[in-house]
Amino acid sequence: MDYKIGNRVRGTVTGIQPYGVFVALDDETQGLVHISELKHGFIKEIEDIVNIGDEVDVIIMDIDEYSKKISLSMRGLHSPKYHPFSNKKKNPRYGRRTGTEFESIRKQLPVWIDEALREIEKNEQHS
Secondary structure, three states: OOOOOOOEEEEEEEEEEOOEEEEEOOOOOEEEEEHHHOOOOOOOOHHHOOOOOOEEEEEEEEEOOOOOOEEEEOHHHOOOOOOOOOOOOOOHHHHOOOOOOOOOHHHHHHHHHHHHHHHHHHHHHHO
């Protein structure tokens, strides 16, 4: 069969390694689903997801034209159950408003220089 990147195909799991799963697409063609492409989220044990002999649907992500190795994905068939940034906390350094967000730097620069000079003088007095 002539495989192309983006094809959705059905295959049989033929081998499991710590780094991923080998899937036979036909009698002569085999590809690898890297562990990061098995599913969204953390994977503790690959065997919790697939076992040897399982029929799986995969998407062809890449075909190396020289080695003929095929990279597959099971994760690419499903959208994540959560938005990857939904639980991200705002960095307080960036979330804080200073009131100068829309002022030009030209206006703010003398204020910053004065603050820096006062800080330097203060540090020199304490030395």
